[in-house]
Amino acid sequence: MNLEEGLEVLVRDWIDLHEDGGTKLSVTEVVKKLGLEKALAVKEKMPPAQIADLLQRRLQQIPGALEIAEKFMAQFSTPGDLLEEMDLDCFVCDLETG
Numbered sequence: 001m002n003l004e005e006g007l008e009v010l011v012r013d014w015i016d017l018h019e020d021g022g023t024k025l026s027v028t029e030v031v032k033k034l035g036l037e038k039a040l041a042v043k044e045k046m047p048p049a050q051i052a053d054l055l056q057r058r059l060q061q062i063p064g065a066l067e068i069a070e071k072f073m074a075q076f077s078t079p080g081d082l083l084e085e086m087d088l089d090c091f092v093c094d095l096e097t098g
Contacts, residue, residue, distance in 0.1 A: 003059075003066075006073035006082055007052035013079075014088035015048060025089065027051060033092050034058050065095055 001009075014027050036054055046054075059066040069091075076082040 001073050001076045001078070001082060003070045003073045004052060004056060006076065007055050008048050009079040009082055010086065010088040010091055011048040011051045011055070013083055017087075023089075027088065030089050030092055031055060034095060059095070062095065069095075 011027060014023070014030060017023050018026050031051065031054070034055070036058055056066075059069050073082070076085070
């Protein structure tokens with residue numbers, strides 16, 4: 001799975017989880033951890049693909065993060081495989097600490 005596709009899967013899953021009451025954190029609150037609050041504040045209801053694009057752009061700004069994220073996503077062939085291993089909040093937290 002490529003990075004763009006994987007990020008979109010994580011974003012869509014998190015939106016669904018939040019709407020179903022599985023988490024109190026909205027997708028906006030999760031990605032704020034990476035300093036994207038200004039971009040997301042413009043449109044609270046951005047499509048998942050747009051949010052994934054913002055995340056990918058942010059990865060480009062963190063030294064080494066883009067390459068690591070691309071390698072990570074490449075090990076998954078299906079959205080289900082990815083979601084068994086990771087969710088959006090874990091992905092963002094890993095970036096914060098990595």
